[in-house]
Every structure is written in C-alpha cells, then in structure tokens.
Amino acid sequence: MTEHSSPRHTADLTEPAGLEGSVSADRSGANSGATPGDFGPSKDSALAIETEELVKHFGETKAVDGVDLAVPAGGIYGLLGPNGAGKTTMIRMLATLLQPDAGTARVFGHDVGADADAVRGRVSMTGQFASVDEDLTGHENLVLLARLLGYSRREAKARTIEQLEAFGLTDAASRQVKTYSGGMRRRLDIAASIVVTPELLFLDEPTTGLDPRNRSQVWEIIRALVANGTTVLLTTQYLEEADQLADRIAVIDDGRIVAEGTPRDLKASIGSGVLNVRVRDPGQREEARQALTRILNAPVKLESDPAALSARIADTNRIAHAFVELSQAEIAVTDFALGQPSLDEVFLALTDRDDRDTHTDRASRDGRDKAAAGGRSR
Template sequence: MSHTTPAIRAEGLRKSYGATRALDGLDLTVRAGTVFGLLGPNGAGKTTAVRVLATLLRPDSGRASVAGYDVLAQADRVRTRIGLTGQYASVDELLTGRENLLMFGRLYGLDAAGADERARSLLERFDLVGAADRRADGYSGGMRRRLDLAVSLIQEPGVLFLDEPTTGLDPRSRLQVWESVRALTASGTTVLLTTQYLEEADQLADAVAVIDHGRVIAEGTPDALKSQVGGDRLDVVVRDPADLAATARLLGDAVSAPASVHREEQRVSVPAEDRMEALTRAVRALDGSGLRVEDVGVRRPSLDEVFLGLTGSTATDHENDRERTQEVSR
C-alpha cells in the first residue's frame, strides 16, 4: 500500500430503510494517518456510514474500501485492520477492565501471553491500572469510554472508527478522550470520528465533512469551514420576551451587524468578530437601557450555525420540519 492510497475511500454509498434514505450517495476520502471528522446532526447518516465502513452493514449500492480492502468482498481482512468504538460503550459490564481486555484480546486472535501483555500496556496507557480489577459496571462514564477505546486498540488497528466518542460525557472525561485520540494520531493510526459538536471536530480533525440527509454537503479543514460559517457569536438572553425586538435593535447597532432572534430561548445573537470588543460594546449598550438581561456570553458557532451557513436552514429546523410533517400527516 503506497502512501497515496487513502485509508478510507467511499464512493456513492446508498442505504435506505423503507422510505428513509440514510445514505444518499455518500463519497468520502480519508488520507492515511489523519483524523477525519464526520459532522452532522442526529439522523444525518453518520452512524450508518460508520456501520458500512466497519463491515457491519451492507450498502444498497456503492463501494468502499478500508485499509486497502473492499468492505464487502474482503470483510474478513478489513476486520483484522480496524477498531470500532460505538456510541454506547460496549464493554462487558460484569467483567473487570483487565478481564475485558484479556477476553477481547483472545477474540482478536492473541495468545494468552500476548493478550496479557497487551492488556497490561493498554491499562497503563489509558490510566486504568487502579481500576483494572474492578468490574466495569462500577466505572464512571469516562472510564468506561476509555476502556472501550482501549479494547478497540488491542490489535493496533490501522483505521479506528469512533462513533460519537464523547456524547453524554462530562467535560473532564471529554478532555481525556480527546487527549487519547490525539495520542493515537501520533502513532500513525487513521481515525474516522463522527460528532455532533463543531468544537470536537475543530479540536481533533485534520479534515471535516459535513453531512446531511446522507450526503456530504461541505468538506475541508475546520478553519476553512469556520470561515465559511463566520466567527464567534455573542448571545444575550432577556428576561422578558417583549424586550427581544428592542434588544436586537440595540445589539445590532452596537456591533454594526444584523442580530438574529431566537424567540423560544429568549435569546438575541450577533456576530462577534473580536470577542472582547463585541462584549464591551454590548454590555455598554445594555447598561442603562432598562432592558432586563438574564445572561450575556460569547461562544463559538454551533452546529446550527454551520448548517445555517451551509444550507440556509438550521439543524433544529430540520427536526422541526420533521415534527411538522408528522403533525400534518396525522
């Protein structure tokens, strides 16, 4: 395999469940040794894509290769080269951390001594030595995820699939998982990571593809994507919904940019190219305006705004659309 051969290549993958198109002509190319982020809202087709690439699901049409092997014709070989960590940690809860690693090590084809050695080094690497002989059902969410990650690394896979590795984790555990993923790339593993969080893709990925309705709608480096979307945002939450319009006018004038109003959250949002300057101006304008403010904050653009930038509709709008359609069909 030459260095130009991509670690993952998917061409025109399609998969339908009844009338729902989970994958609708998905194309992907992931360079070897990089972290690739697959970004999209719930139901965009991220998990379906991972399941096809990890040989768990047959696509209706299209083709894909992982580590140089065809996922359909050479599934057995693909399985000797990949690791998979799903959305829910699928470690054996009744076994201890060490027993999990030993069992999966044997199933991966290591002999007893090899599995033992591998378990020892992975426990150390994932900071689980102290908990090694405790049952996994007593682990915290972050520890369980780390054990799951350790299991998926037993055979030192060339390609690792991480399907929403930090969903449901507290911030500290999330940081630990990120740390582990960064360490992986240093060892040359290719990582395909799915996430709903722009920040996560930004932190970890060399390249990102945004997918929606089962196809890629944008691709590039996280920076390129962000510049396409716009920079940070400044949010103001008001106490009285009646103040929303006045607040929007005030803030729009203060930063000289259009303000968007999110009625349900009683929130007004404006672009904040320079974080400090925008914050200072906004607070100055609000002070003495008589508007009662609950909260002010500056944040990175959310996935919603990426979507707004890319498709003109937000990720939550998609969900609302769906709800509305259901209501109509009722």
C-alpha cells in the same frame, strides 16, 4: 443526485456572508469521484477511506444517500451531524458490519464488501454503546480480545496488564464490567479497540454521556493514537469536540454531505465574527434587534434564550457604534461579546432546512434527549 441538490443547499447559507470560497471548493474536492485524479488537498497522500455514491436505505428511510468521502491517511477526520443523519450507518458500512445498497467504499484501497477480511485487519471500532462483555471482568475482556487478535496466552496477559495500568483500571480489573461507571466503561472500551494499534479507528460518538474530565481523557487517548500514525474517523454531535480534534470535518445531514473542509474553512464560511448580545429586559429585545440591524447592516438572529440576540458581522468596526446606539436607546445590556462563529452556528446553518428558529429549538431539544437517553441513534 448529491451533486445537484447539495451545492444548492449550501448556497442558501452563502447569503449572509460570502460562503462561496472554501466550503464549495472543498465539496467539489470531496466529490471528485466523478472526475478521478483530482482529490484536491489530499491528492498525493494515500486515502484511508474512499467512498463513491455510497447508499444504504432501511425500508423508506434513506440513512445514507449518496455519500462521496475522501479521508486522507493520518490525522482525525470528523463526521458531524444531528441524530439520525446517517453517521453511524456510514461507520457500520466502513467497518464491514453493513453491506452498502449501492456505491463503493474502500478502506486503504480494500473494498469493504469483497475484501472484508483485509479491512478488518486494519480497522477497529468503538461504538456508541460500550462494546465490551458486561458479564466478564475488565481483565477478561482485554485478554479475550488480545487472544482473538493472535497474542499467545502469556503475551495477552502482559498486554492486558499494561493497558489496565495505562487506563487507570488496575483496581477494577477483577470486577465485572457491569459494575463500572460510565467513564471507566468507555476507557475499557477504547482500550479494547487499541489492543493492537489499528491503522484506522472508528470512534462513534466516543464521549457521549461523559463528564468533562473523562471527555478530555478520551481526547488525550485519541491524540496519542494519531501521534502514533493511526487515522481516526470520529463522529460526534459535540462541535467543540470536532473543533478541538478534527483536521477536517464533513457535515452530514439526511444521509448526505452538506459541507466539507477544515474547521477554520467551515467557520469562515459564515462570516468573520459573531456578536452576541444579552439584554437585561427580554421585553426590549425586539427594540435592540431593530437598533442592531440598522447599525450593523446585517441580519440579527433571535436566540432561544428570550434575552439573547446574535449577529454575524463582516465589519468589526461598527461594533463600537452598536454599543453606543444601544446605550443611547436606554437598552440595558448584561452581556456584549464578539467571537469567532462557533462550529455550533456553522452546524445549525448547514443542517438547517426550513425555519432557522424552529431548527435551533429542535437541535437543542435533540441534544437534551441525547444526553438523557445516553445517545441512541441510528
């Protein structure tokens, strides 16, 4: 099912600027469940996660609808998608919290259904909501988990003190978690996930709702874990985060994987660069669009900002001409920048179904809702 519809989906995007290459190739690699033995780049290394035609429906909703995923051991793998795309459902199935409706999922070769205990002994999970006990203190939470993981009473206390110190929570150790700030709570949550270093760590939107400083602290922890050999499966809505951290990314939308590859592959898939222009007078935007389209010979997109335009360009040489053209047409420009396409653009292009502009609006609205609601999604 996936095999037929998704590549067609991907092909739509191909149009603007030669996408055929990397993304489609990687997709077929990820889909190799159908042709065993060919896992593309991860052929020789062991797989941390391997799913074949994984399906989970909730009533009418197809949360996960035939996902083939091959995540190599080591490094960070990003699962990227809008709200309700099926990311959390994927993680819950892989962490043995949900039974798949169809298909198979294996973690380090152990089936998540039949061999759940072996999976549980290797994974650890940090959900969208801090999964710590709000009534207990930070210290008690960590001791509780250390005891449950098999440490003796004395070892558990020692490990807890060590962790509280490292995560800057020593001062707050004897306070109930419900008095913690969002950043502290998230740090405690991550500490709770790594009381014992897991072989595979699921991080479900670990930085949602955090300020930039707390976010970079979380990134630091993730990098430290990876350096120690842990494989991380990260879901995120922040493309910057995926770009910064992930070695490979799968873009998931409507329960299916629509693209898979390295961040660089994905970015390359939509052209070599993006020109962003902002005009002083929004009334002149249409005029600017026509001028740019003519000179650049590429589709020009109107952004949701009423004064901004962007164009994906293959030939950077024409940019100087574009600038001259705009000034000759007496269109005042406040911003003129050439950049690599951001993962945002890749993301929107890949998860776009109908009209590009409405989707842009919807995505930015979702983003705000998400921030406001603290990020509750399926």
